[in-house]
Amino acid sequence: MKQISTAELHEKHAHRRAIFFTKEGKVIVEKDTFLLPVATTLDRLGIPVQDAYHDEQVLIVQLNEGESLFDSSVNVISPREAFLLLPDQPERAEVLLRASHWIVAHGMLQFCSRCGASLEKVLETTEKKCTQCERSFFPKLSPAILVLIRRGEEILLARGAQHPPGMYSVLAGFIDLGEAAEQTVHREVREEVGLEVTNVNYFGSQSWPFPDSFMIAFTADYLRGEIKIDPSELEEARWFHRDELPLLPPPSTLSRRLIEDFLKRSASQS
Template sequence: MEYVLGHQGRLYVYDGGPLFTPEPAVATEQIEERYPVASELELVLSKAPPEGFVPLDLRAELSMAEESHFSRLARATQIAVWHDQHRFCGRCGTVSASVRGELAKRCPSCELVVYPRISPCIIVLVTRGDQCLLAHNTRFPDGRYSTLAGFIEAGETAEAAVAREIMEEVGVEVSNIRYAHSQAWPFPHSLMLGFYADYAGGEITPDGEEIDLAGWFSVDNLPQLPPEFTISRQLIEGFLQRQD
């Protein structure tokens, strides 16, 4: 069994030491809660991080992680965030209690049960022949472009969200929407559903709020792309490989 330390919605690591340890890193009386992450990994949530421990740079760690390691880190982080954000019942305000044998919290007063939050999002690469549509989000560094993405709204299908987000962000219509693959995205609790879609009409018109620049790019004129570990980069690479 290995252990990973968490506190107030973040993972912690001993400065200069391994992320996963063979023993819990805190004394028993300092443990706030424990949750299973994988068959051989447990998340230990501490009342306070021990001396010498520092918050994990999650993005940097994920950028170097293999798929199995990525999955364990994403799950541990999302559980830590959920525990920190659901200490009290959302209905009556009573302190919630963990449900033994289940990843859930129950209010001892009104018996409301809550599970870890997962926010489904779509992320999509629009293609037109040998070109793909990439956009610069206003939060991105200068020069970096990526695919389009957005949250799925209540009562909406993933496919409908794809068409809506593309129209809202860049003003074009699409067809042949098809699912590719997914990625857990622990910032803080998203599930990214990756799609491809074919351009069907309209002129690119950035919304000016989230997207300030967008255009068509081919394999020989690509802008700066997202990091390799992101699903957005994986969608782009999948398209580029089919152009060879």
């Protein structure tokens, strides 16, 4: 990821499309796309550029004004909302995730956590280096697991206070210090719903930089126990039959892909 000057942006990249972020890190969307033509968008918005970065995959422009300064011709949304608009466009989604994560990381990595001096970018990478003690810093990733628990034709879904009303999803939890992801699955299931699971298998992964998660998804089979939720984590958890599922997470999420995969497999078995 290379930082470029405003002059360079105008001279060399004016013909390209870029992802435009506001000062606070929201994404500018116009006519259902976040990939906007550089020259015309800068001219029309008339807002100065704060920073610009590019690599082979993506051109990023961060503008020097907050959300409130944009007129109603553009839509200003969170990176998460922009991602959810792209259920069937994995390549575009990847570019958006990469740009969003960089904007978050760049905002967080301003000063050295050891000596307090300012950090500067290392060209062509996402690394930043302390100008005094030369310590290196990289964008943070916080790995977390997702797990779909099966019991015959049923799956365990849960909802926490952060879920929209009526929506249930698979269990999730951050990987703790020293843990392998499979150990996290067993621990989270035990802590959140009081169950034991078996046949824990890797399903897939997804960057989730809202602000810095990395999701690793597993399937597992119910082994034993009665549901007993941890009320500090969950409002409710229950078994749902495949034919009677509640409101589910949006299609571009890894949790939804886990559930859809279960439905496809259980349909082909019956």
